Structure formats: structure tokens, C-alpha cells
Amino acid sequence: MIQANQLTKRYGKHTILESIDLEVGDGERVAVLGSNGAGKTTLLKCMLGLVDFEGRLTIDSLDVKSRGRAARQRLAYVPQMPPIFDLSLSAFLDLFGSIRDVDPASVASRLSDLGLALDVYGDKPMRQLSGGMLQKAYLALALAADSAVLLLDEPTAGLDPGSRQEFIEHLADVNGDRCMVLATHRLEEAESIAERLIILHRGGIVFDGPLGDSNGTDAIRGIGGPELEQVVKRFLTVADQLEGDQ
Amino acid sequence: MIGPLVRREIRDAIHRYWFVVNAVVFASAGLLLMLFGQSDVMVLGYRGFARSLAGLMHLALVFVPLMAIIPAVVAISGERETGTLDYILAQPVTASQVFASKWLSACLSRRFRHRGRAPRVSA
Numbered sequence: 001m002i003q004a005n006q007l008t009k010r011y012g013k014h015t016i017l018e019s020i021d022l023e024v025g026d027g028e029r030v031a032v033l034g035s036n037g038a039g040k041t042t043l044l045k046c047m048l049g050l051v052d053f054e055g056r057l058t059i060d061s062l063d064v065k066s067r068g069r070a071a072r073q074r075l076a077y078v079p080q081m082p083p084i085f086d087l088s089l090s091a092f093l094d095l096f097g098s099i100r101d102v103d104p105a106s107v108a109s110r111l112s113d114l115g116l117a118l119d120v121y122g123d124k125p126m127r128q129l130s131g132g133m134l135q136k137a138y139l140a141l142a143l144a145a146d147s148a149v150l151l152l153d154e155p156t157a158g159l160d161p162g163s164r165q166e167f168i169e170h171l172a173d174v175n176g177d178r179c180m181v182l183a184t185h186r187l188e189e190a191e192s193i194a195e196r197l198i199i200l201h202r203g204g205i206v207f208d209g210p211l212g213d214s215n216g217t218d219a220i221r222g223i224g225g226p227e228l229e230q231v232v233k234r235f236l237t238v239a240d241q242l243e244g245d246q
Numbered sequence: 247m248i249g250p251l252v253r254r255e256i257r258d259a260i261h262r263y264w265f266v267v268n269a270v271v272f273a274s275a276g277l278l279l280m281l282f283g284q285s286d287v288m289v290l291g292y293r294g295f296a297r298s299l300a301g302l303m304h305l306a307l308v309f310v311p312l313m314a315i316i317p318a319v320v321a322i323s324g325e326r327e328t329g330t331l332d333y334i335l336a337q338p339v340t341a342s343q344v345f346a347s348k349w350l351s352a353c354l355s356r357r358f359r360h361r362g363r364a365p366r367v368s369a
Binding site for chain 1: 249250251253254258261328329330332333335336337338339340
């Protein structure tokens with residue numbers, strides 16, 4: 001479904017992503033882990049065609065550079081910080097629902113499942129909604145869109161622990177046919193949703209394997225530190241040791 | 247696909263009232279220019295008209311581009327700063343469609359401002 005070959009992104013002299021080769025299959029759920037600045041958001045922005053990049057990136061065999069609009073039809077996106085439009089919640093959902101040709105009843109139903117009743121909050125301006133409510137609105141839109149891929153950029157950033165757990169449970173219940181790419185720096189989120197883990201560090205992929213892989217998640221879980229920078233370092237050390245033992 | 251975007255842009259343009267603000271400021275500046283411009287001549291009526299007209303033309307040279315530039319800057323850079331532009335561009339639309347919707351709405355909002363709501367625009 002998603003294929004990247006030698007994907008490189010530079011901002012001036014700074015290289016954010018360097019020669020990334022990646023393949024995500026249909027219906028696969030992938031968590032992209034990395035510390036702040038590792039390139040998770042940039043990778044998702046490349047998939048959406050929001051930034052220029054070197055190399056080749058295709059979504060469902062559609063080149064993101066030359067057929068960006070068609071490629072984005074296959075993608076539904078939940079941003080890290082939900083942008084606030086100068087619209088009411090209903091008008092926002094109508095606008096993006098009509099762009100994506102989504103049934104409004106389907107969006108309302110998804111929103112209701114997420115605990116946000118449209119008849120209560122629909123007339124409220126978006127700026128009056130909390131961060132959690134906005135995230136739910138964006139997620140409802142993404143879920144209602146008939147897209148093959150769900151791109152989630154740290155969707156629980158800014159949520160309290162209770163809302164975060166609720167949010168993750170909804171994501172875990174998403175139809176298994178849909179491919180999902182979750183950018184996060186929380187291993188517990190990755191474990192709840194994904195079956196495959198990719199760790200980005202300094203612009204490159206340092207680990208790509210199943211979540212149950214003892215070389216990957218167990219090493220990271222054993223540390224459980226809040227800073228992924230440390231987690232990745234520790235993970236690399238353990239991997240080196242294992243290699244040395246062999 | 248451009249229809250919903252144009253409707254939203256027109257609604258925003260109507261709410262922003264940039265055109266009204268610009269018109270009021272332009273009219274006020276024009277009146278002041280005429281008042282103070284002619285006070286030096288000590289002659290009112292058609293004999294001071296050429297001087298006032300020259301002043302107004304200079305004012306228009308400054309103001310008209312500003313009336314175009316300010317809403318355009320607000321429409322693009324404002325959306326970019328708040329992150330709304332990225333989210334719109336993450337939809338199955340092209341950048342040229344988004345910019346065309348902004349341009350079209352800037353033109354149409356002048357026409358439909360008095361109606362107080364966005365017109366229906368077919369994609």
C-alpha cells in the first residue's frame with residue numbers, strides 16, 4: 001500500500017530523513033516511534049505530499065509527487081495538533097465531509113461513538129471546543145472517510161490519560177482492513193494498536209520488525225523510560241550486545 | 247471539489263469585512279486629503295479640484311494594492327500559521343485548486359457581501 005524508496009528530506013543543510021526504504025502492506029498497522037525531531041511527522045507529511053522530498057514514494061501504486069491528489073484520496077489524516085477553523089463543528093464536518101464525499105450520517109455516527117454528540121456540540125465554534133473534542137472530531141472524519149490508509153500523527157498529544165486510553169481503544173477497534181500508520185513516542189500506544197514497529201532515529205530507520213520481536217519491543221519495554229532518546233540508545237546497546245554474543 | 251472550499255472562503259471573507267474596513271479608511275483619508283489639501287489654496291469649488299484629484303490618485307496608488315495584498319496575505323499566511331492550510335492540502339485537492347478557491351472567493355465575496363451568506367458554487 002505504501003512504498004518508499006530512498007526517501008530523503010532536507011531542510012537546508014539539515015537532513016531530516018535519509019534514504020528511507022519502507023514498505024507497508026494492505027491492512028498493516030505500523031507504529032513509527034521516535035524521539036522529538038526524529039522525523040516522524042516529516043515522514044507523514046511526505047506521504048501526504050505536503051513537503052517536497054527526494055526519492056520515490058507511492059500510495060497504492062500512485063506516485064505522491066505526480067499523482068498527489070489521487071494518492072491523498074487513499075489517505076485519511078489526523079494531525080498532531082488539531083487546527084482550529086473559524087467554523088462551527090457542524091460546518092467543519094460538512095466542509096471536509098463534502099470534500100471527501102463522506103456521508104454526513106456516517107460522520108455523526110462515528111462522532112457519537114467517540115462520545116461527542118453532534119446535536120449538542122454541532123453549533124459550537126471550534127475554538128470553544130477542548131483539544132480532546134477536536135481530536136475526536138478529526139478522528140471521526142478520518143474514520144468515516146472511505147480511505148485505505150489512516151495516518152495518525154501523535155493523535156493523543158495533549159489528551160489527559162483517561163481520554164488517551166479511550167482514544168486508543170477506538171483506534172484499536174478500527175476495521176482491520178484499513179492500513180494504519182501511527183507516529184508516536186509512546187510505546188504503550190504502539191503496542192495497543194500496531195503489529196509492526198519502526199523506530200526512527202536521526203533520520204534513519206534503526207529498527208523495523210514485529211512488535212513481539214524480542215530484539216525490539218522487549219528491550220524497549222524493559223527500560224520503560226519516558227524519553228525515547230534514551231530508549232533508543234538502550235535498545236541499540238542491547239542489540240549490539242546480542243549481536244556480540246552470537 | 248472546489249465548490250465547498252469556495253463557499254467556505256466566501257463565508258470567511260464576508261466575516262472578515264476587510265473590504266468595508268479598507269473602504270472606510272480610504273474614504274476617510276480621501277476626505278482629509280481634500281480638506282487639508284485645499285486649505286492651503288484658500289479656494290473651494292472646481293478651481294481646487296485638480297489638486298484634490300491629484301492627491302486622491304496618489305492615495306489610490308497606495309491604497310488599492312494594499313486592499314488586494316492584505317486580504318491575500320491573511321488568506322494564505324494566516325492559514326499557514328494556524329495549520330489549517332496543511333490540513334486542507336492533506337485532502338484530495340491540489341494546491342492550485344485551493345489557491346483558485348481563494349482567488350475566486352475574493353472576487354465573489356465582493357459581489358455577494360450584501361446577501362450575508364455564501365452563495366452556492368458548483369464544482
